[in-house]
Amino acid sequence: MQYGxxxxxxxxxxxxxxxxxxxxxxxxxxxxxxxxxxxxxxxQIQVAPDGTIVDAKFKTFGCGSAIAASSLxxxxxxxxxxxxxxxxxxxxxxxxLALPPVKVHCSVLAEDAVRAAIxxxxxxxxxxxxxxx
Amino acid sequence: xxxxxxxxxxxxxxxxxxxxxxKPAGASAPSGxxxxxxxxxxxxxxxxLDTMMPYxxxxxxxxxxxxxxxxxxxxAAVDQARDEVAKLINAQGKDxxxxxxxxxxxxxxIKGVAEMYRSKGNHIITCPAEHKAVIDxxxxxxxxxxxxxxxxxxxxxxVQPEAVAAAIxxxxxxxxxxxxxxxxxxxxxxxxxxxxxxQRGVIFHTDATQALGKIPLDVxxxxxxxxxxxxxxxxxxxxxxxxxxxxSGPRVRLVCQMDGGGHERGLRSGTLNVPGIAGxxxxxxxxxxxxxxxxxxxxxxxxxxEEGVMAxxxxxxxxxxxxxxxxxxxxxxxxxxxGESLMMKLANVAVSSGSACTSASLEPSHVLxxxxxxxxxxxxxxxxxxxxxxxxxxxEYVIEQTIKSVRELRQLSPLYEMAQEGVDLSKVAWKxx
Numbered sequence: 380m381q382y383g384x385x386x387x388x389x390x391x392x393x394x395x396x397x398x399x400x401x402x403x404x405x406x407x408x409x410x411x412x413x414x415x416x417x418x419x420x421x422x423q424i425q426v427a428p429d430g431t432i433v434d435a436k437f438k439t440f441g442c443g444s445a446i447a448a449s450s451l452x453x454x455x456x457x458x459x460x461x462x463x464x465x466x467x468x469x470x471x472x473x474x475x476l477a478l479p480p481v482k483v484h485c486s487v488l489a490e491d492a493v494r495a496a497i498x499x500x501x502x503x504x505x506x507x508x509x510x511x512x
Numbered sequence: 513x514x515x516x517x518x519x520x521x522x523x524x525x526x527x528x529x530x531x532x533x534x535k536p537a538g539a540s541a542p543s544g545x546x547x548x549x550x551x552x553x554x555x556x557x558x559x560x561l562d563t564m565m566p567y568x569x570x571x572x573x574x575x576x577x578x579x580x581x582x583x584x585x586x587x588a589a590v591d592q593a594r595d596e597v598a599k600l601i602n603a604q605g606k607d608x609x610x611x612x613x614x615x616x617x618x619x620x621x622i623k624g625v626a627e628m629y630r631s632k633g634n635h636i637i638t639c640p641a642e643h644k645a646v647i648d649x650x651x652x653x654x655x656x657x658x659x660x661x662x663x664x665x666x667x668x669x670x671v672q673p674e675a676v677a678a679a680i681x682x683x684x685x686x687x688x689x690x691x692x693x694x695x696x697x698x699x700x701x702x703x704x705x706x707x708x709x710x711q712r713g714v715i716f717h718t719d720a721t722q723a724l725g726k727i728p729l730d731v732x733x734x735x736x737x738x739x740x741x742x743x744x745x746x747x748x749x750x751x752x753x754x755x756x757x758x759x760s761g762p763r764v765r766l767v768c769q770m771d772g773g774g775h776e777r778g779l780r781s782g783t784l785n786v787p788g789i790a791g792x793x794x795x796x797x798x799x800x801x802x803x804x805x806x807x808x809x810x811x812x813x814x815x816x817x818e819e820g821v822m823a824x825x826x827x828x829x830x831x832x833x834x835x836x837x838x839x840x841x842x843x844x845x846x847x848x849x850x851g852e853s854l855m856m857k858l859a860n861v862a863v864s865s866g867s868a869c870t871s872a873s874l875e876p877s878h879v880l881x882x883x884x885x886x887x888x889x890x891x892x893x894x895x896x897x898x899x900x901x902x903x904x905x906x907x908e909y910v911i912e913q914t915i916k917s918v919r920e921l922r923q924l925s926p927l928y929e930m931a932q933e934g935v936d937l938s939k940v941a942w943k944x945x
Contacts, residue, residue: 380852390853390856393924396923396924398929410926410943411943412942412943413942413943414887414888414891414927414937414942415886415887415888415891415942416887417850417867417868417876417887417891418850419926419927419942420926421926421929438924438925438926438929439924439925439926440848440849440850440924440925440926440927440928441850441853442850442851442852442853442867443852443853443856445850445853446853446924481874495943
């Protein structure tokens with residue numbers, strides 16, 4: 380498939396590739412998709428005590444637009460608060476990367492990955508707060 | 513005679529201003545695009561083009577014009593091509609019906625038999641790994657009261673004759689099994705299927721698009737009644753194909769699918785594509801003359817490609833039978849890497865993939881599925897298809913680039929990471945979408 384320049388740039392120079400320690404208290408991990416469907420995204424966030432996402436990492440098995448969408452998502456959420464990051468919209472990702480209609484589901488997956496990572500971080504830290512109290 | 517494709521660096525000089533008369537880099541230089549998608553289509557052989565040219569210009573007559581020399585010349589070109597096409601499959605010129613391509617040939621064969629023999633029966637046997645040009649006509653007939661039995665190939669992609677035999681009933685009017693699969697290159701036991709079709713008195717059609725010029729074909733020895741052929745897969749022009757229709761032992765009758773002036777024994781009306789047909793004839797003649805040498809050379813290159821790639825990477829699965837394959841095709845699944853992303857990494861290599869992400873339907877390859885390959889490995893599959901103009905240098909470059917690209921994408925793959933950590937991916941509760 381022929382893609383635009385922004386998508387090709389994220390595919391050829393993916394930002395924030397890597398992994399963090401899944402068990403760390405300040406790390407939230409989201410894994411979405413399935414190998415049978417042709418795409419799996421793992422997106423992780425590291426959150427400071429004030430709720431700022433200080434780092435984000437991803438690894439993606441998927442087509443060019445899935446890789447680019449997850450790369451862009453990590454770039455966008457870094458430095459944002461968890462609240463701001465949870466407002467990320469798949470349509471913004473799709474527009475920024477000029478995704479063709481058949482690839483819009485890749486942006487949905489990236490949005491899901493961000494939300495899943497935030498949910499994981501929240502569940503860990505809410506649970507931690509409870510035990511502390 | 514050395515095949516002369518415009519990209520052959522030794523045979524053509526570039527005349528563009530930029531190159532200043534210098535030779536172009538050519539197909540063997542990694543700076544240009546490397547074509548490894550010969551099963552999709554092939555470039556026109558220069559010798560084929562030379563054969564076609566007069567019929568596009570000076571000798572433009574209509575082969576059906578019986579009253580003047582323009583028509584006679586065109587007719588002579590068509591007659592010669594008919595014999596050349598027939599010779600490559602051990603048929604007679606009169607058995608050949610020219611069409612617009614293999615899709616039309618498949619439609620004419622399947623629907624033509626179904627309509628003609630409807631009173632005899634309404635059962636058709638085919639295979640789920642066929643080309644869509646066979647599958648879709650069968651599906652349409654299914655909506656019109658035909659029963660279709662889909663005989664699955666084995667895990668190597670080979671259709672077993674016993675499985676076909678077991679499916680035959682007294683209502684069976686047609687068996688349609690492809691000679692060579694387009695995605696895997698696997699060769700089916702056509703002669704065995706032909707023999708049992710004959711024993712049971714059932715008409716046998718084979719789509720031989722991917723077999724023509726790559727393996728010897730013989731409609732008599734193979735017991736084939738109908739055979740679909742295409743020009744553009746064998747260095748001929750696009751838009752021309754043929755259907756072999758048996759005239760005796762038994763005589764196969766078809767209901768034509770294109771009504772009109774009664775061309776081609778009344779089986780395919782429409783003014784003949786004379787330049788295309790002349791090109792098809794030349795392409796068949798060259799393919800026949802060079803088959804032994806070409807298939808050996810291309811098979812050697814294909815084997816080197818597989819050996820090189822597999823030496824540099826683990827978890828590479830070859831899809832399809834290891835030896836019952838035509839020379840140029842290699843279908844490989846690279847675990848943990850999605851096919852479209854790999855094709856993007858292989859930016860200057862033209863290949864194709866069984867991944868859903870490359871198809872309009874978003875479904876992974878129906879051929880690999882029919883063979884029982886899991887959807888995950890179907891998404892990870894790449895088809896390399898080599899041909900007449902593939903060079904050793906190109907193969908070495910593609911080996912190197914494939915290894916590099918797969919390694920890079922595996923570093924990016926959460927599945928590879930999980931597998932490295934010892935996670936059994938088949939046991940993970942995926943949140944599919």
